[in-house]
Each structure stands twice: as C-alpha cells, then as structure tokens.
Amino acid sequence: xxxxxxxxxxxxxxxxxxxxxxxxxxxxxxxxxxxxxxxxxxxxxxxxxxxxxxxxxxxxxxxxxxxxxxxxxxxxxxxxxxxxxxxxxxxxxxxxxxxxxxxxxxxxxxxxx
Amino acid sequence: xxxxxxxxxxxxxxxxxxxxxxxxxxxxxxxxxxxxxxxxxxxxxxxxxxxxxxxxxxxxxxxxxxxxxxxxxxxxxxxxxxxxxxxxxxxxxxxxxxxxxxxxxxxxxxxxx
Numbered sequence: 001x002x003x004x005x006x007x008x009x010x011x012x013x014x015x016x017x018x019x020x021x022x023x024x025x026x027x028x029x030x031x032x033x034x035x036x037x038x039x040x041x042x043x044x045x046x047x048x049x050x051x052x053x054x055x056x057x058x059x060x061x062x063x064x065x066x067x068x069x070x071x072x073x074x075x076x077x078x079x080x081x082x083x084x085x086x087x088x089x090x091x092x093x094x095x096x097x098x099x100x101x102x103x104x105x106x107x108x109x110x111x112x113x
Numbered sequence: 114x115x116x117x118x119x120x121x122x123x124x125x126x127x128x129x130x131x132x133x134x135x136x137x138x139x140x141x142x143x144x145x146x147x148x149x150x151x152x153x154x155x156x157x158x159x160x161x162x163x164x165x166x167x168x169x170x171x172x173x174x175x176x177x178x179x180x181x182x183x184x185x186x187x188x189x190x191x192x193x194x195x196x197x198x199x200x201x202x203x204x205x206x207x208x209x210x211x212x213x214x215x216x217x218x219x220x221x222x223x224x225x226x
C-alpha cells in the first residue's frame with residue numbers, strides 16, 4: 001500500500017462547470033476526511049466519513065459540494081457550478097478509528113478560470 | 114469553535130541552529146495537538162503529536178511541549194538541516210469523535226546551508 005492516493009493532481013476548469021475528485025485511502029483505514037487548503041493557509045475541515053457513512057459536513061461545504069464513499073472504500077468529492085472562490089487544494093486524509101493521526105494524500109489542486 | 118494561532122509566519126535559521134514554532138489555542142477542551150510538515154506540491158505529513166496528558170514528547174531532533182494552563186504548545190527542531198525547510202502547521206482538536214482538526218496558518222521554515 002503506497003498511502004492515500006488522489007486524482008487528478010491538477011484540474012483547471014471554467015467557471016460554472018462541474019468537477020469530481022477521487023480519493024483512495026489506505027486500504028485498512030475506515031475513517032476518511034476531506035479538507036480544503038487555500039494559498040498561505042492551513043487546511044480547513046470539509047467533511048468526514050466513517051466507513052460509508054458521511055457523519056459530518058462543515059458549514060464551508062455549500063450545497064454545490066457533495067461527497068460520497070460507496071462501500072466504504074474510495075471517496076469522491078463533486079463541486080457543481082464551480083466558482084472562482086472554489087480554487088484551492090483539496091486534500092483527502094484517512095485513519096483508523098482508534099488512531100489520532102491522519103495520513104494525507106498529495107491533494108488535487110483546482111483552478112477555476 | 115476552536116481557533117489556533119501560529120507564529121512566526123516565516124523563520125530563517127542557519128544550518129545546525131535550533132528552530133522554535135509556537136501555537137496558541139482557544140478551546141480548553143482540546144486534547145490532541147499534532148504537527149504537520151508540508152513540502153511543496155505535497156500533502157501535510159504528520160511529524161509528531163502530543164496528547165493533553167503529557168507535557169513534552171521527543172522524537173530524535175524534534176520535540177513538542179504543551180502548556181495546558183496557558184493553552185499553548187510549541188515545536189522545537191534542533192540541529193536543523195536544509196531538508197527541514199518546509200511549511201509547518203500546528204493543529205488542535207477537542208473532538209474525540211470525528212477528530213476534525215483545526216489548523217494554524219503555517220510557518221515557512223528556511224534552513225540556510
């Protein structure tokens with residue numbers, strides 16, 4: 001297992017288009033997190049899954065954002081009708097239920113033009 | 114909610130010197146304090162963490178100290194090397210359930226050879 005994998009690494013899209021990102025966590029990790037990181041800032045929590053259940057969504061996650069984790073394995077984050085303010089690095093992380101520390105992926109950098 | 118402040122925002126040291134990065138947090142219920150290192154183009158990597166039941170933890174050249182009364186914690190790197198150059202983030206959480214982290218805004222450490 002090579003860690004948390006995120007695809008694509010970079011995405012450039014026009015304003016108003018929909019985009020989808022994928023995260024493959026470490027296989028035995030049952031917790032999965034999405035964070036967003038803008039330039040010069042620390043990551044901000046977006047949402048969290050335990051197995052396939054999405055247990056919490058941050059207020060940062062507007063109705064245009066949706067995340068899924070079918071079968072408790074990989075996860076997808078979709079942004080509909082993208083806006084320039086959505087430009088950021090989207091980070092995925094995973095952990096065991098009893099573990100405090102996360103393992104982050106390398107992120108997907110989204111640029112909305 | 115939790116608020117984490119981190120300083121300095123940039124830090125330049127000579128190779129072999131020590132570096133100290135400080136963070137304060139607002140929620141007295143916070144009980145887990147990790148530090149992440151982020152290199153260019155990569156996701157954050159956990160380098161050390163501390164739980165609230167201990168005051169100090171060391172791992173080779175890296176140490177973290179925690180003062181719960183003052184609500185601050187610090188990262189100490191001794192004998193710095195050029196490969197320590199990166200952005201460092203502190204984080205905190207009081208949530209034993211989902212364990213969503215609140216991050217500081219980061220410190221860019223430059224180690225001059």
